[in-house]
Amino acid sequence: MDISDVQFTRKTILVTGATGFLAKIFVEKILRVQPNIKRLYLVVRASNPHVALQRLHSEIFGKKLFKIQKEKWSEKFSTFLSEKVVAVAGDVSLHNFGIKDQILIEEMLEEIDIIVHSAATTRLDERYDVAMATNTVGAYNVMNFAKMCSRIEVLLYVSTAYVSGEAELILEEGFHMGQTLKSPLKLDINLEKKLIEEKLSELKAQNVNERTITSIMKEFGTIRAHFHGWSNTYTFTKSMGEMLVTNMKGNLPLIITRPTMMIGTHSQPFPGWIEGVRTIDFVFVEYFKGALTSFVGHPKTTIDLIPADMVINSMIIALLVHSKSNSSNSLIYHIGTSLGNPIKLSDIQDIMHCYMTKEPWLKNSGKSGAFYEKFTFNPSYTEVHEFPQNKRSRLKRIINIYRPYLHFSGIFDDKNTEKLRMAIKGVGSVERKFNLDPKSIDWKDYLMNVHFPGLIKYSMQPKM
Template identity: 55%
Template sequence: MELGDIPKYFAGKTILVTGATGFLGKVFLEKILRVQPNIKKLYLLVRSSNTHLATQRLHFEVFKKDLFRLQRDEKGENFGTFISEKVVVVVGDVSLEMLGVKDAKMREDMLKEINIIVHSAATTRFDERFDIAMATNTMGAFNVLSFAKNCLKLEILLHVSTAYVYGQMKGLISEKPFFMGQTLKGSSTLDIELEKKLIENKLSELEAQKADEQTIDMVMKKFGIVRANLHGWPNTYAFTKAMGEMLVANMKDLPLIIIRPTVVTSTHFEPFPGWVDDVRALNFIIDGYGKGIIRSFVGVPETVLDIIPVDMVVNSMIVAMVARSKNLCTNLIYNISSSLRNPINFSDVLDNTYCYFTKNPWINKNGKPVLIAKKMALFSTSMDEFDPNKGSKMESAIELFRPYTIFEGIFDDQNVENLRMVAKRAIDEGFDFDPRNINWKNYLMNVYIPGVMKYSMRSKM
C-alpha cells in the first residue's frame, strides 16, 4: 500500500502549532503552506502580552524571514492576505493550563475546530533553569496533551521530542517509549511530582533568603543539572524532555506520534538549500571555528555525529501524520536520524569544515580574511587537556556539548524505515526524509556551512 497524495490530506484541515517562532516550527509552517495552500486554518500559539505584539512577532520572526522568500515571490502582494486568511495568532504559553489561552471564545473555537496538533515548543537550552525547563518541556507536553484530549475533532497529536532522551546510551538506541518512572540509572526511580515539589521547595528557600534574580538563575540552573545527573541524564534539557515524553507516551487512546530528531541542521533542499536560524549546537562550533575563535574542541574523532537536515525532519513529520491517518504506519516513535543509514563521524565533519574555510575564509568586520591554519583539534574528554579555554565562556560551552561530541550511540530507525517503505513515492515527490540521499561532502561544503555563515546571528557581526 502506498500513501498517495500527501498534500491532499491537509486540505481543509485546521492545525495548532506550538513553537512556530522556533527553527523547526518555521520550516514546518513554510512547507505546509507551500504544499497545501488550501489548508483551512493554522492556529499559531505565540508567547506575548497581547495579540498585536504576537502578530508582530510572527511577522518579523517568521513570515519576513528569508525562509519564506519563495512564497513571497510567488504570491507577490497577495502574500500578506494569504497569511492573514490562514493564520490565527493565539497568545499563549504551553507551561500554563489550557495553554494559557485566556480568550474563552478563541479556546472554544480551537477545541471545536482543531484536527491536528504539532507540538514543537520547548526550551532548548541544555542548562536551562530547572523550574523553567520543567514547566516548558515536561508540563508543557502534559498541557498540550490535556488540551488535545478536549479537541472534538482531533486526528493527530504530533509531539516533537529529541533523540537524546536516552542520554549518553551506547550502542543501538531503539525507538522504544519510556515507561513511567524510568530513569537512565537502573538503581533509581523517577517521580515527576516529587521533582516538581523539589523545585517548589528550592524556590521557596531562595525566596526566604531574599536571593536576587541572578542567584536564583544560577541556583536553579545548577539544580537542574544535579537532578538530571542523579537520574542519569547529561543535562536539564534532555531530562525534562524525557519526562515530557513519558507523560505523553503513557496516555492511551490518543492518536499520537512522537518524533525524536537528532541534531537538526540547515535545510538540504527545501524551500532552498542552506537555510538555518541561529548559531546553536554544531552551528556554533562551525561559526566559531570559521571566525578563528574556536581552534580546538572536546570530542572523539570517530564519534558518529548524528545530524539531520531540518527539511528532512519536517518531511518525516508530514509523512508520519498521513501514514498514521491512513493506518499504513502506526508506530508511536520515530528516530529522525542519520547515524545508522548514512553515518558521518566528527573527524570527517571537521575535515570538510577546514576545507571549506581554507577555500572561503571568513571576512571580518575590518575586511580582512580570517585564515584558518589547521583542522580543529579534538581533545578526548578532560577539561585539563583543554588549557587554552580553561575558565573561559568556552569552557561551559564545551561542558554542555561534550555529551554529544563523545557520543557512542547509533540511532536505530526501523520505524522510520517502515515509514519510508510506505512512502516511496512521497520521497520522490518532494517529501524526502531518507538520510541515504545526503552526500555529506556536498551538503557540508556547498549547503550547510555556507548557510551557517550566511544566516547565523554572530556572522552578521
Template identity: 45%
Template sequence: MESSREKSIVEFFKAKTILVTGSTGFLAKIFVEKLLRVQADVERVFLLIRAADAASAMQRLEDEILGKELFNALKEKHGDGFQSFARSKLWPVAGDIVHENLGIQDSNLVNELFKEVQIIVNVAATTNFYERYDVSLNINVLGAKHVLQFAKQCVKLEMFLHVSTAYVSGTERSGLIPEKRLSMGETLRSGSNSCYLDIEAEIDLVEKKKVELQADHNLTPIAQKLAMKELGMQRARFFGWPNTYVFTKAMGEMVLGHSRGNLPLVIVRPSIITSILRDPLPGWIEGIRTTDIFMMAYADRKLQSFPGDPQMTVDLIPGDMVVNAMMATTVAHSKQQSEFIYHVGSSTRNPITYDSLLQCWFDYFSVYPRTGKDGTPLKITRKMNPSIRTTFLIMVYKFLLQVLGLIHFITCGFIFGRLYDDLNRKYKYLKLLIDLFEPYTFFKGRFDDANLEKLRAMMGKEEMFEMDSKHIEWNSYLHGIHIPGILKYE
C-alpha cells in the first residue's frame, strides 16, 4: 500500500512536462522508465538526444531507450498499447547541450519548450575519468551552462535538477564530507598552494592548446588526442582533483550555483553508481563502471593485486536508489528559489570496505569462474591483494621493459619481441589503472547525507521510492544481483 508521501510524489508528476538531457545514458533511462511506470498521466517527457535530425532522434529513442530490457515491465503492463502510450508521452528532441539553445534547430519547438517545460533533469555528462579536456569542458561545464540558460527562459519552470558526483570534493579529504555548495573559483588546494580557478581561463587554455596541436604536423590524430587527455589530468591535479571528470563536474556546479539567480536548483551527488537493486529489473546496468573494471580484470586473471587500504570504505549506491532520490528531491524543493545539495551514497549509513568487496569477488568467481578464449575455465585461487606491492610490481615491469627494450633494439626485434610487446601492454594497462583509480582506493572520506536523511524522515517508511542505503544487504546484492548483472549486460 502506498504511503501518503509516496502518493504525493506520484501525484506531483501528474500532468507535468519534463525535459531530460543525457536521455540515452544509464541513469536517465532508469529515471524515464520509473516516471512512466509510476505516473502514466505525466503530460510529456521531452528527451534531448544527440542526433542529426528528428528522424535520427526517434530511431535512437527506439533502439537505445525503449529497445532495452529495462522497459520490459512497462511493455507487459501496457501490452499491445505500449507503442502508442510511449509515443504519446516521450518526445525525442534532436540537440546537444554543448550548443546554445541545446542545439535545437527548430525555433517553433524551442518556443514550445520555453512555454511548457516545468521540470528540467540534467543528466548529460561525460563520465570518463581520462577524457579529452576539451570534450569534458564542453559537456560538463559549458553544457551545464547552456542547460541553465535554457532553463531561465522556461516560464513555467518549477525545478532544475542537476546530477553531479559526490567526488567533486576530491579524494584527499578524510572524515565526514558535508553537503556543501562549491563557490565560483574554489579549488581543493590549500595554504600557500591555494589558487583561484578561473573557468574562462581554462576554456581559453584549451582553445590555444588545440590550435597548437593542430599546427604541429608531426603529431598524429591519436597523439593530439592523448595530449588533450593529459592536459585535462594535469589541470585537474594542479587544482587538487584526481581526474578530468570530477574536476569538470566541480566546475559545472560552480557555474550553476553562481549563475542560477533565483532558479530552484537541486544538485544530486551520487557516489559510485551500480546496477539496479530492486525495480524494475534487478542487476540491470549498462557498461562496466569504476570498481567493476577491477572486478572484470580480476575475473579474467589480468589483475591479481592493486594498491589500496583494505579498511577504506568503497561508496557504492544502486542506480534505482539514485533515481528515487532524484524524484523525491524534485518534489521536495519544487518552486523553492534556492540551491540544495544532496549526497546519495552508502559510506555513512551502510559502509562496505575495500577488503569486503574483494572478498565478494573471490567468493563469486572461485565458484563461477569466467571462461577463457579457448573455452577453459579461468580458475580463481586467491583473493585480489590490496597492497602497496602493486606499485613495486609497476617498477619491476618498467625495469624489465627497459632491459628487453635494449635487447629488442640491439637485435632489431629478433629476440624477445613478442615478450616485450606483451609486457609493455600489461605495464601500460596496470599503470593507467593505478593513475586513475588509486586515489579512490586510499580515500578516507565519508559522504554526509544529512539532507537526504531529513528527506527520508519526512517521507517515513516507503517502498516505491526506497533510497536508504541502510537497507542494502551487500553480500546478497553483490553475489545475487550485481555481479550476475555485470556478466549479463557487459
C-alpha cells in the first residue's frame, strides 16, 4: 500500500491502560503528530471521572515525555487537552469497563473508530487471579465492547512476542482456542478461571492473610503456566487473551502487535525517555550502582531489545494500513530486532563496561572507571550468598524470572512488520516521523549515549 501521508483526521481513538509506559508514548505521539484527531478516550483505573482526570494529568501529561508539546502549546496546552482528551474511569476486567454513566457509554459506542488495547499487568509473576482478570478477561471485555461500536474500523491488541514459546525461528502466527505449548494438552480458559475461584475460596476458608494469599496465588499462576508450557503467568495470560480476541472477532479487523523487550525511546519525542526499571534494565541499574557484577544468562544469547518509540511507530502504521484496507483479516506483527539487527549478551557486557569506564556513575564513592569489574553473564549463576540475607530471596526470584529470557535461543520472524516498513519506504516525511527500522539502531551509540543516560536520569534519580 502506498502511504503518502499518515492521517487520523477526525478519528476517535479509545486507549486502555492509558497510564502504562507504552500507552503514554502512544498518546504523546498521536497528540503531537495527529492534532486533528477528533477525540482520545483514555481509560484509567479510578473510582470516578474526577480521580481519572487527576491521574491523567499527574501520571501522563505531567511527565517530561510531554515537554515538546508543552513548549509548542505553552499556556494553551490545557485547553488543547480538554478539547481532545476524555478521561474515562474504568476497569477492563469489568463489562463495559465498569462505566456507570450510560450517556458516556452511548457516546463512546457511537464515536469510536479505533481501539488500542494496551491495558495489562506486565509483572511476570503476577498473582494468577489478577493476571487472569486483566490480561485475559480484560481482552474478552474489550473485544465485546469493540463489537458494539457502530463505527469501529480496527482493534489493536498489544501482546508480547514471548507468548509463542521458544523455537529457532518464531513465526508471526496466532493461537487457536485451546492451544497449548505442550501439544497433547488442551487449554480450557473457563476451567482455569474455575481453578482460580476454587483456590481463592479454599484460602479464604482457611482464614489466610492477604500476604500469604498473594504469595500462593503467584505460585499457582506459575504452576499453571508451566503445566501448559509457558514460562510465566504473564505470557500465559496474554496468550489466552490472544486466543479470545482472535476467536471472537468475527468480521472486525484485528491487529495483534507482539513487541519484544521494550526499552527507552530511540529518538522521539526525544532520545532516552523511559519509565521504571524494565526487563534487562534491572541488570544495568544494579551494575551502575555497583551492586551486581554477574547475572544469569549465556553470553551467546541474542537478546531482543526494541526502543519503545519504534513499537509505537509500528503500531500507528499498522493501524493506518488496516483502517484503509477494508480487510477483516487479522495480522500479527513481531516488533523486535533479533532478525534485522541482533545484539548478543556478550556485546552488552562489552558496552556496559565501556560505558562505566568512560563515565562512572558512582563518582562520589571515590571509585574511578578502572575499578569497575567487567560485567559477566554466567549460564549457571547462583552467587546469591554474597548478598545480605534480606536481599537473597528477592534476587533468587529475579534470577528464576529472567532465566528463560537470558537463555532464549529463538529469533522472531517479522515478515508482516517488514511489509509496514516497505509501505513507508521512500516516503521521506513519513519515514522520518515513523522510524520502525531496527537496522537504523547503532547499538553501541544508542546504549552508551541514549539508553544508559536515560535510565540514570529517569529511573534511577529521585523525582525524575
